[in-house]
Every structure is written in structure tokens, then in C-alpha cells.
Amino acid sequence: xxxxxxxxxxxxxxxxxxxxxxxxxxxxxxxxxxxxxxxxxxxxxxxxxxxxxxxxxxxxxxxxxxxxxxxxxxxxxxxxxxxxxxxxxxxxxxxxxxxxxxxxxxxxxxxxxxxxxxxxxxxxxxxxxxxxxxxxxxxxxxxxxxxxxxxxxxxxxxxxxxxxxxxxxxxxxxxxxxxxxxxxxxxxxxxxxxxxxxxxxxxxxxxxxxxxxxxxxxxxxxxxxxxxxxxxxxxxxxxxxxxxxxxxxxxxxxxxxxxxxxxxxxxxxxxxxxxxxxxxxxxxxxxxxxxx
Numbered sequence: 001x002x003x004x005x006x007x008x009x010x011x012x013x014x015x016x017x018x019x020x021x022x023x024x025x026x027x028x029x030x031x032x033x034x035x036x037x038x039x040x041x042x043x044x045x046x047x048x049x050x051x052x053x054x055x056x057x058x059x060x061x062x063x064x065x066x067x068x069x070x071x072x073x074x075x076x077x078x079x080x081x082x083x084x085x086x087x088x089x090x091x092x093x094x095x096x097x098x099x100x101x102x103x104x105x106x107x108x109x110x111x112x113x114x115x116x117x118x119x120x121x122x123x124x125x126x127x128x129x130x131x132x133x134x135x136x137x138x139x140x141x142x143x144x145x146x147x148x149x150x151x152x153x154x155x156x157x158x159x160x161x162x163x164x165x166x167x168x169x170x171x172x173x174x175x176x177x178x179x180x181x182x183x184x185x186x187x188x189x190x191x192x193x194x195x196x197x198x199x200x201x202x203x204x205x206x207x208x209x210x211x212x213x214x215x216x217x218x219x220x221x222x223x224x225x226x227x228x229x230x231x232x233x234x235x236x237x238x239x240x241x242x243x244x245x246x247x248x249x250x251x252x253x254x255x256x257x258x259x260x261x262x263x264x265x266x267x268x269x270x271x272x273x274x275x276x277x278x279x280x281x282x283x284x285x286x287x288x289x290x291x292x
Contacts, residue, residue, distance in 0.1 A: 020109025033169030133226025
């Protein structure tokens, strides 16, 4: 692969865009100490469905639990990772509880990939600051894995990761974080809300750590994904550091329903989050109603 354009979505539109394809649960991994977040690794049941599936970091899929409904989840794996697709699911309602109760070998449905994904072509030849909070780090994992892939890393400059959770046990992807911390070409800053015994890294909310770390905005893009309150307070910090609105991107993932811009549940101003997003620049968001 020689260019990010390789990952442009080229999946052939299905005859019925509402029809999911069957996926088999290959593995289930508990991510957090409270057992509320699990990563599901899904494989296509039919080769013909796998053959046309292409995606880029930042896209999402609708996962259906038959008899319960469907919901959107960001793709946590990178296109550079072979094997099953990864989705990290927070146990928060009827559908996600049903999914959490499922195990290896069981079948779910999948529609996608959906949405626009991160603008990788704009990030090339620039530094990238990746900022995440809580369980919203899923598509940021996909982005980080993509950028750090040996085939792609030379196309990007400095990489900074700032990621926070309420407690150490609530941080996702601990093995990945440990691996990234060992790299000399990545700066990783982890934080928790309040100090606990044994924690030697940052303490404080993500926006405050962004201000404290002060990543350079020179020739850099920033990408944010997290709780709305974290995003709302991080945007001004980045602006104060010199990041222009057109170089700050955020993923809005709370309002999507049908995933294809038909149901009208996720419109903000002139945009459908599921179809025109979920990734938007701060320049786009500045002029929209504060509904996100």
C-alpha cells in the first residue's frame, strides 16, 4: 500500500442498505475493571461479504443483535490490522446488555462501513495530536494504529497522544498504550481524574492536561473524541495553543440511528452526522446549533 487513498471506501452498495450481513463473534475481551466495556472481534460468515469490505479509521458500523435492534459503534481496529474487526461496546442499555451476554461463535448482524472517517490525506506530512477521553477512544485507536503502521509512519511527523479516564482501570487498550509508551517516535500522556496509590502519570481532566502538555500547533492537526463536556472544554485549549479551527477535528457519535441519512434523527443544521460525519472540523461545528 503506497497511499492513504488505498483505503478510500469502495464497498459496493448493497441492494438493501438496511440489510445486515452475518458476523461471527470470534473473541470477546474485557477491557475495563468494572466489566462494562468489552471488545468484540467479529469475522464475516460469508467470504463474499468480506471481499468488498474496505474502511478507514473513524468510520462506524451498525451492529444488530437479532430480536433486540441495532446501534452504531465505531470501528476500533485499523485497516492495517489483519483478522477480525474490533468493536468496543459499553454496556449501557438493552441492546448492549444483550451483546455483552453473547459469546464466541454466536452470530450478530453488521451494516457498514458508514460515515466519512478521519481525513487522513490532510494529516499527511503534518504532526497529529490525538486526544481522547473514556470509552470514546475506539476510533482513535484505529487512527493511531493506522498512523504507526510501518508502511504509513514515515508520512506523518510528530505524534502526540493525550488520553484520560476516571481511574486507571477504566483506560482502554492497555497493551496498546504500553506499546506506544515504549516508542521513541510517539509522546503519550495518560491521565486520571484523581490520584490513586501507585499512579505516577498525570492527574487531572483531559483539557487541563492538554494545556499543561501544550503540544505544538505548528504544522499540526488535532483530533478529539470523548464525552461532550471534554470536547467542549478542550476546544478552547487547542485554540489558545494556536490550532486553527480547520485543523481541529472531532467525531460526533451520539446521535446516529439509521446510518445512511434517511431517518433524520441525527441532523445538526445542514448536516446528517451519520452521513456527512461523524467526523467534523471545528470550523464546521462553530457555525452549527449547539446540539452536539
